[in-house]
Amino acid sequence: QKEVEQNSGPLSVPEGAIASLNCTYSDRGSQSFFWYRQYSGKSPELIMFIYSNGDKEDGRFTAQLNKASQYVSLLIRDSQPSDSATYLCAVNGEAAGNKLTFGGGTRVLVKP
């Protein structure tokens, strides 16, 4: 069973709309949660991290964490074509030291 699950997509979103990405994880002891963006042929780029339950906003991005449901999400408001990329959810588990467990990624396509 995969430890971090994401819908592979593609998630097709009209320009200007909200893109909603979901991620579930299996390790209840997980402490830190990260969203990375990866453009095709490039390395991952950190977008946000979240440690506490609730919402965290940074510009057009909002991360939401619900530890009871073992669920973390990313909202992208006012989606732009430049947001078209694969979004990776990563989790740092208590037992994993400082290693990250990555989900398979969700591919997002923002259509003009």
Add this chain to the structure above:
Amino acid sequence: GAVVSQHPSWVICKSGTSVKIECRSLDFQATTMFWYRQFPKQSLMLMATSNEGSKATYEQGVEKDKFLINHASLTLSTLTVTSAHPEDSSFYICSASGVRFTDTQYFGPGTRLTVL
């Protein structure tokens, strides 16, 4: 802040040769560096974790004699692919975490290796 560089960005080599990839943290001290490999349309695969001054810890299935990792300083780690073969062709990416943010990994731009 938290900039990680990699060199070279791409390399083409003949089968049987060795290739060294450098990973540097430019504006922070990286207590831990990670090496990943990514094949086309696949997710990141962690190869090994290295702490400054210590031997690297390799993930299951990764040959430590083939992928030599050295983390000699708080700003530099190297990955050497020894006796490279075409199946080693891949996108190699390093990441680093530092003292101030021990659980956050910042990625380098990656090195694309092609073995002929």
